[in-house]
Amino acid sequence: MNFSVGSLPSGKSQEVVLMTVPKLTTKAACRVAKIDRDRLNEHIAAGAYNCAPDTTPGRARLFDPADMIGLWLFRELMDDGFDARTAGKIACSVMFAARETPTAPAIAYVQDYFGKRGHAIPADMVPPASDWETNLFCPGGTDARKVTTFNVAKLRKMIEHYTEEERAIIGEDD
Numbered sequence: 001m002n003f004s005v006g007s008l009p010s011g012k013s014q015e016v017v018l019m020t021v022p023k024l025t026t027k028a029a030c031r032v033a034k035i036d037r038d039r040l041n042e043h044i045a046a047g048a049y050n051c052a053p054d055t056t057p058g059r060a061r062l063f064d065p066a067d068m069i070g071l072w073l074f075r076e077l078m079d080d081g082f083d084a085r086t087a088g089k090i091a092c093s094v095m096f097a098a099r100e101t102p103t104a105p106a107i108a109y110v111q112d113y114f115g116k117r118g119h120a121i122p123a124d125m126v127p128p129a130s131d132w133e134t135n136l137f138c139p140g141g142t143d144a145r146k147v148t149t150f151n152v153a154k155l156r157k158m159i160e161h162y163t164e165e166e167r168a169i170i171g172e173d174d
Contacts (some may be wrong), residue, residue, distance in 0.1 A: 066120070072155060105151070109150065113145045
């Protein structure tokens with residue numbers, strides 16, 4: 001949908017393109033991310049997955065594409081053997097970084113040597129492993145212990161595909 005909103009100094013009109021961002025209810029989001037809805041609600045209630053969209057009683061949570069990155073990774077990390085709290089911490093950190101840098105093709109989750117601290121940054125900001133001891137890029141100026149990189153460009157495409165499949169379903173659940 002295009003709207004003309006006035007003219008530029010050159011005299012040409014300026015148009016604004018409004019885009020609708022798809023949002024999924026919890027039920028649809030769980031089908032797309034392939035996670036059990038009841039287990040997700042339990043993890044949210046227990047505080048293990050604390051970046052789920054806010055909701056109020058009687059209203060459905062609505063997951064936007066960035067929220068879906070977190071949900072998808074949360075399920076994948078648990079499938080890989082992480083406990084729910086660790087999976088939630090990593091997935092939420094990556095999701096927030098992906099939301100802040102929507103054109104980043106990959107997000108790296110960087111862990112330091114102090115406990116289980118970590119943070120997510122665009123992967124292109126991570127120096128080569130040979131420089132990790134001298135290039136202090138973790139919060140607080142520590143060196144990296146481990147870097148896990150997530151291909152969020154591919155993840156965005158997969159989520160978009162499965163969201164379109166979900167939108168193409170007509171009728172109530174059986």
